Structure formats: C-alpha cells, structure tokens
Amino acid sequence: MATEIKLIALAPSMTEGNVAQWLRKEGDRVEAGDIVAEIETDKAIVELEAPAAGVLGRIAIPAGSNGVKVDTVIGWIVQPGEAVPDGAAPAASAPAAAPAAAAGPAASAPGASAPAPVAPARTDGGRVFASPLARRLSQEAGVPLEGLQGSGPHGRIVRVDVEAAQRAAQAQPRAQVSAGGSAAAAPVPGSNYTDVPHSNVRRVIAQRLTEAKQQVPHFYLTIDCRIDRLLALRSEANAALDVKLSVNDFIVRAVALALRKVPAANASWQETAIRQWHDVDVSVAVATPSGLITPVVRGADRKTVGAISAEVKALAERARQGRLQPNEYQGGGFTISNLGMYGIREFAAIINPPQACILAVGAGEQRPVVIDGALAVATVMTCTLSADHRVVDGAVGAEFLAAFRRLIEQPFALLV
Numbered sequence: 001m002a003t004e005i006k007l008i009a010l011a012p013s014m015t016e017g018n019v020a021q022w023l024r025k026e027g028d029r030v031e032a033g034d035i036v037a038e039i040e041t042d043k044a045i046v047e048l049e050a051p052a053a054g055v056l057g058r059i060a061i062p063a064g065s066n067g068v069k070v071d072t073v074i075g076w077i078v079q080p081g082e083a084v085p086d087g088a089a090p091a092a093s094a095p096a097a098a099p100a101a102a103a104g105p106a107a108s109a110p111g112a113s114a115p116a117p118v119a120p121a122r123t124d125g126g127r128v129f130a131s132p133l134a135r136r137l138s139q140e141a142g143v144p145l146e147g148l149q150g151s152g153p154h155g156r157i158v159r160v161d162v163e164a165a166q167r168a169a170q171a172q173p174r175a176q177v178s179a180g181g182s183a184a185a186a187p188v189p190g191s192n193y194t195d196v197p198h199s200n201v202r203r204v205i206a207q208r209l210t211e212a213k214q215q216v217p218h219f220y221l222t223i224d225c226r227i228d229r230l231l232a233l234r235s236e237a238n239a240a241l242d243v244k245l246s247v248n249d250f251i252v253r254a255v256a257l258a259l260r261k262v263p264a265a266n267a268s269w270q271e272t273a274i275r276q277w278h279d280v281d282v283s284v285a286v287a288t289p290s291g292l293i294t295p296v297v298r299g300a301d302r303k304t305v306g307a308i309s310a311e312v313k314a315l316a317e318r319a320r321q322g323r324l325q326p327n328e329y330q331g332g333g334f335t336i337s338n339l340g341m342y343g344i345r346e347f348a349a350i351i352n353p354p355q356a357c358i359l360a361v362g363a364g365e366q367r368p369v370v371i372d373g374a375l376a377v378a379t380v381m382t383c384t385l386s387a388d389h390r391v392v393d394g395a396v397g398a399e400f401l402a403a404f405r406r407l408i409e410q411p412f413a414l415l416v
Contacts, residue, residue, distance in 0.1 A: 002085050003052040005075035007061075007068050010039060010046045010326060017041050018066045018200065019074060020135050028056045030077065037063075037074070040136065042204040044293075044324040052077050057084045063128075064135070064145075130157035136322050137162045140199050140289060201290035209350050216269075217389040220348050223401045226378045227364050230411040241306070247381075248284075248338050249309040251361060253414045255336055256280045256300035258403040265400040266333045268354040269390050283332035283352065284312055286319045293319050294352060296332040305414060340364060346382040356391035357400075360384045381408070 007017055018040040024030055030050040037048040050056075057078035061068055068074065076084050128145045130138070134157045138145050143165045150157035198206075227247070234245055259266040259280050267276045280301040283294035295315035297308055318324050337349045340363035349360040364381040371378070383404070387397045407413055 003077040004073045007070055007072045007074050009070045010041055014041050016067050016069050019061050019063055020045050021063050024056050026056055042200045045322045054079050133159050133321050134162050141166045199290040205291045212350050212353050216351050218386050219389050220386055221397045222384045223405055225381045225405045225408040227381045228379045233411045245309050249305050250414055252282055252308050253305050254404055254407040256282055257407055258400055260301045261403045262400040264396045265357055265392055267356050267391050274391050277333040281332045283335040285337040286316045288320050294335055295319050295329050348384050349386050351386050356388040358386045
C-alpha cells in the first residue's frame with residue numbers, strides 16, 4: 001500500500017519549511033527510518049525519515065522548494081510494482097534556472113580562493129547536487145546554483161563555489177535570479193540601494209523580537225566585574241592542560257552556578273504561574289550567516305569549564321552550518337549574549353521569550369578603579385542583565401548579578 005511522505009512539524013513552532021535536498025531519487029529502495037530528505041526549518045536543516053519501507057515512487061515537491069506547509073505530501077513510498085495512487089500530484093517542476101552567464105565567471109573571479117572546479121554540478125531529475133550549506137548560502141546571497149561548477153566530490157557544489165560566485169557577481173553587478181526564481185540581492189539600475197530578501201531565520205527573529213519588546217516588560221541592571229584573576233587562571237589552565245578555554249566558557253559556568261544559587265532567576269512566565277526550572281540550561285547566542293541562534297548547554301551547572309568549552313564549540317560550528325537539531329536550540333532557561341570579542345564595552349540585549357533573563361557581556365578592558373582606598377588599574381568587564389519584570393523583581397536580579405560577580409572575581413570556585 002502506498003505511503004505518503006509528509007512534511008512533518010520538526011519543531012513545535014514550525015508551520016512551513018523548505019525542501020533543501022532529496023537524499024534518495026525516484027526508484028530507490030528505502031527502509032523505514034532511512035533519511036530521505038533534508039528540510040530547512042526557521043533554525044536549522046533537519047533530516048526527514050522515511051515513514052515506511054518500500055520504493056520512493058514519486059517526489060512531489062522537488063529540492064529547492066520554499067514555503068512548503070506542514071502536512072503537505074512531498075513524496076510517496078510504494079511497494080515494488082505498485083503504482084503511485086491516482087490522487088497523487090505529479091512531481092513539481094524544478095526551480096527556474098538562471099542563465100549560465102549569471103554565475104559563469106565564478107571560477108575566474110580575481111582573488112577567488114576556491115579550488116579550481118573539477119566538474120559541472122550533476123543534476124538528476126532537475127535537482128542540482130549541492131551541500132545543504134551551499135544551498136543556504138545560495139538563497140541568502142541570491143546566487144543561483146544552476147550553472148555553477150562544483151569542486152566537491154562528484155561535482156557537488158560546496159560553500160567555496162557559492163562564495164566564489166558571489167564575489168564574481170559583486171565585482172560585476174547584474175540582475176540575478178535566486179534558486180526560487182525571484183530577484184534577490186540585486187541593485188536596481190539607477191537606484192542607490194539593494195534589497196536583500198529575508199531568510200527564514202531573519203524573518204522569525206524579527207517577529208519574535210518585536211513581540212518580546214512589545215509584550216515583555218524589560219528592565220535592566222548593570223554591573224562591573226574585575227576579571228584579572230580569571231584571565232590569569234585561564235592562561236594557567238590553557239598552558240598546563242594544553243586546552244583553549246575562552247573567557248566566555250568561564251562566563252557560562254559562572255552564570256550556571258549563579259542560577260543554582262538564585263533559582264528565582266531561572267524561571268519563565270506562564271499565563272497561570274511562574275515556572276521555575278529544576279535544570280540549569282544555558283543558551284549561548286551564536287551569530288550565523290542567516291541570523292542569530294541560541295544553542296543550549298544543558299545541565300551547565302553540572303559540567304566542568306572544559307566540558308562546556310568543547311560543547312559550545314561543537315554547537316556553534318553546527319549552528320553556523322545550519323545543522324543543529326531542534327533539541328539543541330529549543331528550551332533553555334537563561335541566555336548569554338557576548339559581544340566582547342567585537343570590542344563592545346556594554347549593551348542591553350532583548351529577552352528571548354519564554355525566558356525571563358538575558359545577560360549581555362561586554363569586552364574586558366583596563367580601567368582605573370579604587371581598591372582599598374587607592375587608585376589602581378584593573379581589567380573590567382561590564383555586564384547588563386535584561387529581565388522580565390513579571391518574573392524577576394529588581395532585588396532578585398541584583399542578587400543574581402552579585403552571585404555572578406563573586407564567581408567571576410573569585411574564579412577558582414568555577415573549577416570546583
């Protein structure tokens with residue numbers, strides 16, 4: 001009996017997604033649970049499993065299709081010799097291809113760092129063979145995949161191919177057509193602007209942050225932390241243990257332990273109650289080509305600084321590749337946003353609902369301070385807590401920041 005392959009909701013808030021890539025072609029044998037396609041949600045690219053064993057009888061929605069609603073039938077699995085049901089829609093046509101000239105100069109663009117293309121990108125039934133990251137970059141940059149030459153295995157288009165084509169297009173501006181067939185990131189002749197289409201992530205970020213500022217009563221508390229001892233401890237640990245711990249790794253650990261000391265800050269607003277979380281799950285803001293995402297370090301209060309460091313690095317890398325799984329970025333009771341590496345002295349961040357707090361961390365810099373009545377120089381880091389006043393009162397926010405500062409300024413407690 002034929003089985004529908006539906007675009008299922010891969011995240012609680014998901015209403016639609018993009019078919020990034022089919023990993024099987026029509027006629028291929030599949031087993032229940034095999035990965036048959038990659039679906040781009042508003043946060044990541046997620047694998048879609050076959051709901052039953054059989055043969056992939058028809059692909060109804062081709063790779064590159066955007067805005068596909070949840071519960072849409074995107075393909076059919078049939079048994080050997082069985083016909084696809086008459087009610088099944090025929091496979092949709094492949095996305096419109098742009099003229100090859102639009103991306104042809106990519107390989108010869110001055111200064112391009114991509115390896116020399118080894119073969120044209122292969123197609124099968126109108127599908128261009130490209131990595132999920134290349135597809136994402138293609139959509140965001142308005143660089144059509146059709147006509148590009150791939151330098152990956154078997155002519156597969158990879159990130160460097162798209163980036164080289166983008167540099168070539170910027171060097172010789174011309175109207176371009178995106179993989180979905182609409183004009184993208186192309187300056188209008190005679191105008192002084194360029195319209196860059198919203199990515200799925202950017203659109204969701206805009207919606208949620210607008211709602212947060214409109215519906216969540218923010219208030220802000222700022223504190224200065226002297227971090228000379230922490231910097232010295234970090235240097236000793238990196239030298240002795242041959243690791244590369246960052247200041248942010250210690251900050252994640254300090255936030256987690258401070259939340260354990262002040263559990264009232266580890267909470268969120270619900271319509272009928274304030275929900276206090278038993279686990280200390282800390283979200284860490286990561287910048288990606290599509291926009292900001294906040295992967296979660298779960299049970300951060302129970303992990304060493306070294307374990308936190310390794311986990312944050314792995315999560316951040318998967319986030320930049322668009323490979324996070326929903327359970328890796330959903331949830332979390334508290335967020336850290338650190339712009340210190342950009343030289344930002346201090347800032348106030350917008351709360352990430354349903355969380356009640358976000359800590360904005362600035363750069364550590366040498367400033368004059370008074371220590372025991374005498375003027376001295378210390379490395380000072382300014383941190384600002386944005387809190388939801390429905391959940392966290394000023395006294396609770398102040399208590400949390402005091403606990404956080406004690407841990408940062410007496411960092412050996414972070415190693416226990």
